[in-house]
Amino acid sequence: MEEIKGQSAAEGIAIGKILVYKNQQITVDEHKVDDPDKEFERFITARDKSVNELVRLKELADSKTGKESAEIFTMQKMLLLDPDFEDAVKDEITGQHSNAVFAVKKAGKDLADFFSAMEDNEYMQQRCADFLDISDRIARVLENADCNLNTIDEPVILMADDLTPGETIQMDTTNVLAFVTGGGSVNSHTAILARSIGITAVVNTGIEADTKLNGHMGIVDGDGGMVLIDPEDEILEKYEEKLKKYNDEKKSLEELKTVSTVTRSGRKIGLYANVGNIQDVVRAVDSGADGIGLFRSEFLYIGKADFPSEEEQFESYKKAAELMNGKEVIIRTLDIGADKKADYLNLGKEENPAMGMRAIRICLKNPEIFKTQLRAIYRASAFGTISVMFPMITSANEVGRALQITDEVKKELSDKSIRYGEVKRGIMIETPAAAVMSDVLAEKVDFFSIGTNDLTQYTLAMDRQNPEMSEFLDTHSPAVLRLIEMTVRNAHEKNVKVGICGELGADPKLTEFFINNEVDDLSVSAPKILSLRKHIRELE
Amino acid sequence: MVQFSYVINDELGLHARPAGLLVKLASGFTSTITLKCENGEADAKRLIALMKLGIQKGSNVQFTVAGDDEKEAVAALEQFMKEKL
Structure with a gap:
């Protein structure tokens, strides 16, 4: 068992699997593939998965902020499915025998470059971010890269070095049991967000989030500002009891x-x-x-x-x-x-x-x-x-x-x-x-x-x-x-x-x-x- | 074949969100729908192509609609342009 000490940013107790979030850039390795058709199939599969992510994101934004801002995700979805984008990727894969990640990143970058060159149209220039964003999304899926904050499928303890306000606002928190960040302070935005939605949080642990911890069992003690990784059975039992007591207390408050x-x-x-x-x-x-x-x-x-x-x-x-x-x-x-x-x-x-x-x-x-x-x-x-x-x-x-x-x-x-x-x-x-x-x-x-x-x-x-x-x-x-x-x-x-x-x-x-x-x-x-x-x- | 033109009134021009809605609307018709402006022309069912035209406020865009449901398409497109752009 490993014990990490930090500061308590939001009280409560969380027990669950750890998910490490790293906002890292995908490094593209360019190489030639033997079977371009199969590689293109990989792209299509990854693209469809990305489309599903965007559909979920839109639903989330609908409920969080209202209809119009959610439209951005519909727009991104359409860009992903656009035949021009697909053709660009296909040409690169079938014509050059490039690997899918490289082809996707290249197609995204070419489009981004096209739009940023529209000098008299500042609005369209800024759209280059959308193309980089959609190609990144597919690239992450292709590389099985770390989780996307927008789609967390099972209850997890989310560990990160730190989270920006932009990242926290986009996050689907329904499956986040607790936040643990290496940096930050009790008044950072992640901490405020955690308190506002009632999620346990420990910040400023000084520990770099290591993807090796993915899937390991963790206990976050928000009151004590402590995180336990791979706890022994008797400690786990002790905390499960504590968690139950905590939930019971919460129930009794409902009457108020x-x-x-x-x-x-x-x-x-x-x-x-x-x-x-x-x-x-x-x-x-x-x-x-x-x-x-x-x-x-x-x-x-x-x-x-x-x-x-x-x-x-x-x-x-x-x-x-x-x-x-x-x-x-x-x-x-x-x-x-x-x-x-x-x-x-x-x-x-x-x-x-x-x-x-x-x-x-x-x-x-x-x-x-x-x-x-x-x-x-x-x-x-x-x-x-x-x-x-x-x-x-x-x-x-x-x-x-x-x-x-x-x-x-x-x-x-x-x-x-x-x-x-x-x-x-x-x-x-x-x-x-x-x-x-x-x-x-x-x-x-x-x-x-x-x-x-x-x-x-x-x-x-x-x-x-x-x-x-x-x-x-x-x-x-x-x-x-x-x-x-x-x-x-x-x-x-x-x-x-x-x-x-x-x-x-x-x-x-x-x-x-x-x-x-x-x-x-x-x-x-x-x-x-x-x-x-x-x-x-x-x-x- | 039916044609109509419209001058973009929106401050941001034919920006991404309405462009997306336009593509959605156009895709609902079987007719071919082409949009032409001073920067070139594009299939109104293809978002990236549409965005590449970089249509700004004050641009005069011309729609050419041809197919079985061209009348309905033009009516819907004209109303959409007036409401959103």
């Missing part, structure tokens, strides 16, 4: 779905959910959330070849509003930049991205991007209770500009007689500047939401993605708690509601602190809602 969130002495606090896609909204409804406190709209932007259209966004926001059935849905406008990137935004490389072009700064600089999103949000507000929230605010001037653009969007919609509901407007308090100026900012908006992750990072000047900071980073730093106290006080003087939407909101050690300070609501990942409700109901 419909009760209200009050302490013994009758003090109330709202319990909202943080969501990152439509599946999360469904989970929020299932856990009896009082609303959506943070709808991370980034999932619509990340892992895409292009901007999401107004329609695509509208469909997602509308769906969330409808699913919540009248309960509030707070949509945070685009919070991209820093560690979350999208290539098509063409953000230059920055010396210090956490302090550079991100979130509201991108939106104020590119009002068209911002307006498209705001239009989608306002149109969706006709179908439920939607609020809009601006991230990374540092000054009253920024708030003023954002509100002005919002007013313009409202006017444009009214002029076209397009319906919208009453949308409350709020801001994130996640920079020390916003917290310090909260008395002034409170005069401009309807609500605040304190983003404790960034507030902590910027107050302490410590990078939350840097695993080496763990030893210095006091997650309950009194400096941050003071800023929170001050923000809540300033907000309530102006009748502005305050929620907490960062990781601290789910920290049971701070629940009493928040209730004592009369915070209006806590927004946490859906799987945390019931246990937090239980905890609150046990407080005085």
Whole structure:
């Protein structure tokens, strides 16, 4: 048995087979084949398998993000089946007696080159990625290469060196029992994703994921931040018992779905959910959330070849509003930049991205991007209770500009007689500047939401993605708690509601602190809602 | 044989997603459907060929439809172009 120590990023226990994910490039070895017809048959088989992968991916995207974004997979499927692509591969195999992988990669590259040479057509130029993507997909199938994250067929413990936000968003997590990553930190995106969908995770093990471990038995102890490989029988039994107890406890929480969130002495606090896609909204409804406190709209932007259209966004926001059935849905406008990137935004490389072009700064600089999103949000507000929230605010001037653009969007919609509901407007308090100026900012908006992750990072000047900071980073730093106290006080003087939407909101050690300070609501990942409700109901 | 032309109105031109939908629609008819523009012509049932034309906003594209179901095909194609592009 091998024992690996890491950091606990999401609690729970997982027992199952290990699957190692390596995002490696396929190295193409070029060689001649004796039987080109047979080689071409291999291509056809691999292509059809790839088509099936794309069909599954599309279904997944349908349920995760809505119809229009799923179309990309239909398009890729058509490219795969296109006779021109097939002919190119066939010519190479039958004409040159090349092996299938080489022929596929060559066909993909030739097409990619053709499109990237379309100099006057930037959109078509970017399509070269699609051709590289489809040829890679077939090449992986041909080479029996490591798993594709999109299609995991049996329950597994997924081990990787690290996962990018793009990889995590595309992943089909229904069969992932646990994540184990060599790098990352408890606040990396993989960790946040794991918590939001209730999957056990251990990160920062410092161990390189080795494909030799594929298929080996593993135990992930999310509470202890530990991974056991090839455990002995008695240890396995011990953990199976633990897992059973854990599941039983989970069941007993189910009874708390419909009760209200009050302490013994009758003090109330709202319990909202943080969501990152439509599946999360469904989970929020299932856990009896009082609303959506943070709808991370980034999932619509990340892992895409292009901007999401107004329609695509509208469909997602509308769906969330409808699913919540009248309960509030707070949509945070685009919070991209820093560690979350999208290539098509063409953000230059920055010396210090956490302090550079991100979130509201991108939106104020590119009002068209911002307006498209705001239009989608306002149109969706006709179908439920939607609020809009601006991230990374540092000054009253920024708030003023954002509100002005919002007013313009409202006017444009009214002029076209397009319906919208009453949308409350709020801001994130996640920079020390916003917290310090909260008395002034409170005069401009309807609500605040304190983003404790960034507030902590910027107050302490410590990078939350840097695993080496763990030893210095006091997650309950009194400096941050003071800023929170001050923000809540300033907000309530102006009748502005305050929620907490960062990781601290789910920290049971701070629940009493928040209730004592009369915070209006806590927004946490859906799987945390019931246990937090239980905890609150046990407080005085 | 029936012909009609249409000026692309979409900001991104005949971009990948609608091109895919167009191919899907065209493939549902038995008629041959050819699309012609200043950059050349292509079979409307072949996505890569269509994309290679790099049709941009403002391009005038001409459809030539020939076959048993040409009337239905033209009606459907015209409606599709107006709605999506």
